[in-house]
Amino acid sequence: MKKLFLGLGLVAGTFAFAQTSPSFGLKAGLNISSISDDGYEDSKSKAGFYGGVFMNAPLSEQFSIQPEVLYSQLGSKVTRRYTGTVLGNTIDYREDAKLNLDYITVPIMFQFKATPQFYLEAGPEFGFLVSAKAKDINTTVVNGSTTNQNTNSSEDIKDNYSSFNMGAGLGLGFNFTPNFGINARYVAGFTDINKKNDGSNGTTSTNNDNNKNRNNTFQVGLSYKF
Structure with a gap:
């Protein structure tokens, strides 16, 4: 919670640097x-x-600062497939697993206006985990016909993941009008998404203890200024 207040405090603090009245808007x-492939x-x-x-x-004619508060769906998916022949029958088994990590993110982007419409941006992003769920779909196909499909309901695994995430974003944007624009950004994660267990509570974590996994995200979307 303290980290959330810190992120919101940084957003509020940007008012002090503004040279003219700030503008507000929506984006989506x-x-x-994806998740870095260590494990x-x-x-x-x-x-x-x-x-x-x-x-x-x-901040000036060419520079500005843009803090944001976003709801962001991250994670990754895994597809495993096994094919073989049993008693003359061709067996095709497929497992589709999806990890859904939802965050409240607070990017703080420093923007450079290369032209009146086109800008570049870079800055840190702070993320606060809202939910973490896993879902599996297992499908068995025999001789080309599906014989069994089992879907596991979403399992809450939030306790396995760190509540805080930090990364850095690099992007660009183009404003078609003073109010309407398009933006693309890549955010590279710095912090490990796994929650490590130090053993103080008598249990041992089995969630990739020896690995460091980071969120990586490519974003593209639209923005509207009021």
Whole structure:
């Protein structure tokens, strides 16, 4: 909770740097997220949604600072497939697993306006885990016909993951009008998403104790300034 207040405090503190009145807006778009492959070698990217609010405070004619508060769906998916022949029958077994990590993120982007419409941006992003769930779908196909499909309901695994995430974003954007624009950004994670157990409570964590896994996200979306 203290980290959340810290992130919001940084957002509020940007008012002090503004040279002119800041503008406010909404933004939303698509996340293509993945997890670094230390212990997740067979993981693939997963699509998700992000959306929230932002404030753009000009620091000069070419520079501005833009803090945001977003709801962001991250995670990854894994597909494993096994094919073989048993008693003359071709068996195709497929497992689809999806890890859904939802965060409240607070990016603080420093923007450079290369032209009146086009800008570059970079800055830190602070994330606070809201939920973590895993879902599995197991499918068995015999001689081309599906004989069994088992879907496990979403399992809450939030206790296995760190509540805080930090990364750095690098992106660009183009404003079609003073109010409407498009933005693309890549956010590279710095912190390990796994919660480590020091053994103080008498238990041992089995969640990739020797690995460090980080969120990585490509975002593209639209923004609207009031």
